[in-house]
Amino acid sequence: MISSVTTPISSFGADLTAITMGIDAFERRVNREAGLLDTEGLVPIYLGGDIISPRHYDNWWVVEDDLNEMQQRLPSIAPEHRQVFAAAMIRSLKIALRLFAGSSPSFEVKVRDLVGAQTGPVEPAIIEGLRDILDTLLKRRGIVRGDLSQRISEWESSHFLEPVRIEPTFAELMGQARRLTAERIFDCGDFTMALNPMRDVPFTARCSFADGLMDLNIDNGFTRASLKHLVAHEVFPGHATQLLYTRAQVDKGLAQPEVLLCTANTVLGCIQEGIADDGVALLDWLEDEDDMIHIELRRLRSAVQTSAAWYMMADGWEPDAVADYLREFAAGQEPWVQGRLRMAAHPFRGPFISSYWTGAVAVRQVRERTPASAMPEFIKYLYTNAHSPQSLAMFQARVA
Template structure:
């Protein structure tokens, strides 16, 4: 517990340094390094980033002797290294995008290959054929399905609310009692996200500038609320308050070693509550994964290959089967220093969690969820320590 307290206070101190550096007043800058904390943490006073790095190095030396388990040791060491990489980024020191992915997000993934992307397209083709959208090129048939499946703009919030209610019922029946929890969908515009879990106010902010199918709203209901971010944060808040989870579990830290599992848990919500109902949902999952993978590739093209957004957008739009204007809007965060590697947390985290989930026997689901939600993880600790 002492190790968690020190890590949390140091992280909060780095967040304070980051927030005290003049930036724009945009949404992402206002979030800071820690967008959500579900328990009070006293920031460690830090004069500058050099002092922060020295404090992290000191803590790193003490971790092997202080950690109560191998899982905890490896997670805290990975978290410290991710914070050191963030400090180098904030201080303007040379650090490649590949190194940021490896140290901050905890993944070796670079470009996601053609074979993986083709598997998604094959799944999409099969599902479209099952639903009668066949006879043309994949892009054309997918476009016809999306046009037919699109939820009218004036029904989007009500549809999201109804799907969130069904997701809550499923979570309460299968996972955790959540009947007293709720997040109200609220429409917003001109923001750099599709949806956002505003945990403190218990609201889901939905970007009404984008079109949505029923599946995409179903995915957002499970990702942002039940059994995704709301459930995850509520469980962590309770565990920290009860003293069964270290204090660093109270913090959501952007582009850090914790990010991939935070997003990966949310992106597997549909599977946890057994809510893949037919070919439309299989299509939706494959399309979601394809677009998530292509956003990773866009980040790699931008930051490792040095391409401009004008060069990137047409390529990603065509490969993702999306409108170029929507694509540019969805990639707007790529030039944000803190957020640039974060997009890999979605695809890599979804894969990391799903690879384990597919091995879980039905009688071990509850045990797995406890292990997953109530321990802080990286993709590697999840793989190494779940048995």
């Protein structure tokens, strides 16, 4: 693919991208892909290798000098939302640098500056509010016996797909999601992903873009609604779509090159996960009450896992107590509970648990205040720019 990007290679965005990819390359080289992020790297998937090459680094001090120089250039960056994002990105990269160089910033610092998320647990009143919504929805379905966690488990287990139905249901949902994404967001052409069942992994699902696979942890049970959410999250209109959309916009000269960093384990993670977690709503794909129940259940689990990670890594709760909290307040399946504990304890990935909640709230709040007539404008702003939660919140629909 030949790029037609019109942004000069000396631009701020090109420099920021080259530095970020240079950090990624240096960390992989130094640690032989066995460091904090294993083979994943700082930027797990990068489609801009033929546009912007990584800077070459041999020590972390030169990287820090380059980031400081970029910081000095911030006042000249326009528009304002791009400057807000860039400041957050530089701050995030500096924390990544400290981690790669062997430092150990506190969990609070990592959540605030590496991830760009709100520190602390999610307010208990918010969690109780989500539980109240689920209580109402389940009562409407006639599920009234037992406490809320028991009723959530009853609804979920009664709707689990038989193992032989997972793959055909996945294929059906993939086709629907691709069509809706083409209509409302971006036409990904004939791109698709195959299902890759896995076991004993810390995640529920994963976008293995380069292999054309959506990895799925089949130690968990899945309802049609939960599988729909995962297709939207990982593929259409989530991670895979964002990768294809951003590359296409850069090729057309309609986006700054830093959007090619959309998968970076930095402040970009919040909105990447926010787009993915809000994917069903972005497609207006709520079909029935089961979808509504799952949406609220997903929000509850996102909030509870955010609090759980904070309780364990910042407040010092024992893992067993955190596991009990996850089971009691989120009614999580055991593989999910254990996966959350493993992720929370990871020195780099742990704080990114908060990116799901922070990002989904950020995307949903702007989407819900955007009139239907301005939704295409919002979609363009959302996907065509690199964002922190704060820069995304700056969106204002133009009044005709």
